[in-house]
Amino acid sequence: MTNFLPTLRALVRTYQAFDNFSSHHIKSLGLTTGQFDVIATLGNTQGMTCGEIGEKTLMVKGTLTGVLDRLEAKAMIVRVENPKDKRSTLIKLTALGEKTFKDTFQPHLDYLSQVFSKLSDKELEAIEKNLQKLNSIF
Amino acid sequence: MTNFLPTLRALVRTYQAFDNFSSHHIKSLGLTTGQFDVIATLGNTQGMTCGEIGEKTLMVKGTLTGVLDRLEAKAMIVRVENPKDKRSTLIKLTALGEKTFKDTFQPHLDYLSQVFSKLSDKELEAIEKNLQKLNSIF
DNA sequence: CTTATAATGTACGTATGCGTACTATTTTAA
DNA sequence: TTAAAATAGTACGCATACGTACATTATAAG
Numbered sequence A, B: 001m002t003n004f005l006p007t008l009r010a011l012v013r014t015y016q017a018f019d020n021f022s023s024h025h026i027k028s029l030g031l032t033t034g035q036f037d038v039i040a041t042l043g044n045t046q047g048m049t050c051g052e053i054g055e056k057t058l059m060v061k062g063t064l065t066g067v068l069d070r071l072e073a074k075a076m077i078v079r080v081e082n083p084k085d086k087r088s089t090l091i092k093l094t095a096l097g098e099k100t101f102k103d104t105f106q107p108h109l110d111y112l113s114q115v116f117s118k119l120s121d122k123e124l125e126a127i128e129k130n131l132q133k134l135n136s137i138f
Numbered sequence C: 001c002t003t004a005t006a007a008t009g010t011a012c013g014t015a016t017g018c019g020t021a022c023t024a025t026t027t028t029a030a
Numbered sequence D: 001t002t003a004a005a006a007t008a009g010t011a012c013g014c015a016t017a018c019g020t021a022c023a024t025t026a027t028a029a030g
Helices: A005-028 A033-042 A050-057 A061-073 A095-116 A121-135 B005-028 B033-042 B050-057 B061-073 B095-116 B121-135
Strands: A077-081 A089-093 B077-081 B089-093
Touching (some): A033 A061, A033 A095, A061 A077, A089 A095, B005 B033, B033 B050, B033 B089, B033 B095, B050 B089, B089 B095
């Protein structure tokens, strides 16, 4: 039997290292990771349903409801009725939400860029391919 | 500027895919992921401090307290005084905890083995190396 | 030896993360 | 065409996840 535990450990530790690195910066910008993901997803769009946001951010709907509640309380998003389907709701950024997007999205990308520049395009591609191979077994 | 987003997405999606795959099986065994991690860590040992468990399971101490509370309520672990350092506590598996370890640890490894057998030793090693390279930038 | 600092674990508050149940609406099928 | 099945989002409960504050004990500095 092959020993897959080191590979597994590497996956978990690397994910946690990234999550830690990224979320600290996001918190310094005044948002949680979930809130940032939603703002980043809605930026430069005309709005989206909860289902679409959940698909992009990988959040399950139950979690998303809470995140949207808090973003709504912060007046960064609004829920408006979807005329095409009365079951669903359209989520849109408010003016404050747009400003938050402008103030946080590019800065966070820049922050990540700094460390990712340590890797070449070739290396990034190899890592991605290996991750996809691992992903394919689940 | 290099586009690192696809690599990042692959990391997040792969981690979530594994987590989902693994935790469903653990839940079917009657434990949460955190509880399983603690049981697995304590198995075949003479007990450990919270600090040591946190180190192995990558749980922060605040989280660990709650997980241990619930394992204690299930009578799977006990907290005993550490004679060498009165600040700390030794966590030990009870007889039920040992039984749970025996009933879940190897079965879960076997469950994971099934899918990891789709990858060769060479592939596993390459994935691990790539993950470590990615980890090194954070 | 005494005090300042560090380490260990708990308490607590906020925010996910996820499963199940539920309401409202839409689509499918008989 | 109308009842059954599927879909969208919310409500709710439980278990992390993590930061800050806290009490207790240990160690280092003087």
